[in-house]
Amino acid sequence: MNLAIRDIRYNLGRFLLTGLGLGLLIAVVMSMAGIYRGLVIEATTIFNAAGADLWVVQKDTRGPFAESSRIPEDLYRTLAVIPGVQEAAPVSYQNVQVEHAGRPLRLYVVGHRPGGLGGHGPLAAGRAIGQKRYEAVADRSAGLGIGESLELGRNRYTVVGLTREMVSSGGDPALFVSLADAQELQFKKSNEAIRNDRERIEASLRGVTRLAPALAQRITATVEAITQSTHIANAVVIRLVPGADGRDVARRIEAWKHHTVLTAAEQEQILTRFVIEKARRQLGLFTAILLVISTVIVALIIYTLTIDKIREIATLKLIGAPGLVVVKLIMQQSLALGAIAFAVGALLIHSLYDRFPRRVVLLPADHLALMAIVAGICVLASLLGIRRALAVDPLQALGG
Numbered sequence: 001m002n003l004a005i006r007d008i009r010y011n012l013g014r015f016l017l018t019g020l021g022l023g024l025l026i027a028v029v030m031s032m033a034g035i036y037r038g039l040v041i042e043a044t045t046i047f048n049a050a051g052a053d054l055w056v057v058q059k060d061t062r063g064p065f066a067e068s069s070r071i072p073e074d075l076y077r078t079l080a081v082i083p084g085v086q087e088a089a090p091v092s093y094q095n096v097q098v099e100h101a102g103r104p105l106r107l108y109v110v111g112h113r114p115g116g117l118g119g120h121g122p123l124a125a126g127r128a129i130g131q132k133r134y135e136a137v138a139d140r141s142a143g144l145g146i147g148e149s150l151e152l153g154r155n156r157y158t159v160v161g162l163t164r165e166m167v168s169s170g171g172d173p174a175l176f177v178s179l180a181d182a183q184e185l186q187f188k189k190s191n192e193a194i195r196n197d198r199e200r201i202e203a204s205l206r207g208v209t210r211l212a213p214a215l216a217q218r219i220t221a222t223v224e225a226i227t228q229s230t231h232i233a234n235a236v237v238i239r240l241v242p243g244a245d246g247r248d249v250a251r252r253i254e255a256w257k258h259h260t261v262l263t264a265a266e267q268e269q270i271l272t273r274f275v276i277e278k279a280r281r282q283l284g285l286f287t288a289i290l291l292v293i294s295t296v297i298v299a300l301i302i303y304t305l306t307i308d309k310i311r312e313i314a315t316l317k318l319i320g321a322p323g324l325v326v327v328k329l330i331m332q333q334s335l336a337l338g339a340i341a342f343a344v345g346a347l348l349i350h351s352l353y354d355r356f357p358r359r360v361v362l363l364p365a366d367h368l369a370l371m372a373i374v375a376g377i378c379v380l381a382s383l384l385g386i387r388r389a390l391a392v393d394p395l396q397a398l399g400g
Contacts, residue, residue: 008336011305018301019337023344025294026374030349031356032287033366038359039279043169043271046110047264049121050091052237053246055262056253062262064093064234065169066270071259073183073231082252084244090233091118092182095172100150107142107175108168109152111182117237120176126161132178137161142173150175153185169275171358183230291373298381302334306385310392317394326389334382338374 008015047065055064056071056079063069076088092111097104112118114129120137126146129135136157138144148159157177166174177185240246250261262270306313313326346367353360 019340020344022297022341025290026341026345027348029287029290030345031360032283034353034360034362035358036280036283037361039276040272041361042167042171042359043276044268045166046174047267047271050118050237052117053240053264054238054250055267056236056259059259061260062270066275069234070232073233076236079236079238084241084249085238086241087117087239088236089113089116089118090179090236092186092234094186098152106172108172109182110174110176111179113179117239120163120166123161124164128161129178132180135160137163137176139163139166139173169271187230187232295377295381298378299384302330302382302385306330306389313389314392314394323390327386330385330389331382334378338378342371342374
């Protein structure tokens with residue numbers, strides 16, 4: 001006869017209701033772990049799709065994801081002929097907020113040379129960008145369909161392809177456009193800004209204009225050409241020749257071209273350790289708090305169940321039952337409660353995780369680890385009830 005099972009049957013309604021409540025808490029813990037995994041994967045999806053071994057960015061920066069970086073677009077031509085470099089391509093990245101179909105839409109715009117490095121990787125539907133201007137590939141999470149038109153800046157773009165789960169570290173859906181389109185969107189000034197700049201330059205050259213009008217006009221034209229140029233990139237991505245030493249190529253570029261070069265491993269570390277560091281720590285702290293709360297709840301429940309059967313425990317002691325029987329009774333009930341809670345939590349999170357606004361990644365290894373943690377919590381929480389049960393006086397069975 002298993003006393004734990006008989007006692008659970010006797011209090012089945014309360015036991016199941018308690019397991020259901022604890023299961024909701026376990027589901028939240030599972031979701032926190034899944035959101036953390038999702039954060040790491042989301043932070044590296046665009047980086048991995050770029051297919052780069054080296055990232056050349058503005059000197060003394062850690063761009064283009066962690067901070068701003070601007071370099072000349074044509075730098076890629078020089079880098080492409082360096083020994084060890086197989087392919088080089090300029091890319092740009094920026095966040096945009098637009099109104100589309102009467103709703104706000106936040107996008108992470110990626111500019112790349114169609115067919116080159118820095119693109120979107122395999123498509124879920126449609127085709128890749130086939131012309132230099134006004135075509136785009138969007139992620140499914142943006143809610144855009146193939147053939148749909150989207151207005152960005154001064155131009156309208158037609159969605160010709162769709163990707164799956166390509167988002168920024170902030171969770172914004174990616175929109176891939178040609179580099180020329182992205183440069184115009186990010187770097188080209190509005191007509192009002194151009195007029196203001198021209199007036200400011202002319203005002204500063206008034207003295208020169210009176211003395212040498214032709215020289216002043218040439219200076220104005222040169223400054224305008226420099227300030228209004230859109231031939232800028234946020235980074236140049238490089239794919240190395242198989243077997244090439246990446247660090248040797250990086251040192252050569254930094255020595256001769258005066259730019260910062262990050263390896264793929266360094267860029268990934270920046271994304272996973274610094275860009276999402278605060279979110280990662282917050283999720284970890286929240287998960288730890290929930291586990292502590294779960295331990296306290298289980299301890300209080302098991303202690304309450306133990307108090308409810310003090311007379312039965314005293315009777316067991318009175319007839320000579322060893323203390324191990326009492327310990328097994330309480331421990332088995334605690335583990336059964338944990339098993340019910342874990343099953344409820346797993347069932348709930350697996351049925352709802354695809355409805356979360358951010359990606360939730362549930363790995364079997366995480367489930368096994370959480371199962372072990374829940375078992376440890378149940379064992380630890382049962383100690384309070386075991387201590388109380390072992391202190392029961394057998395005479396209490398006689399009403400004394």
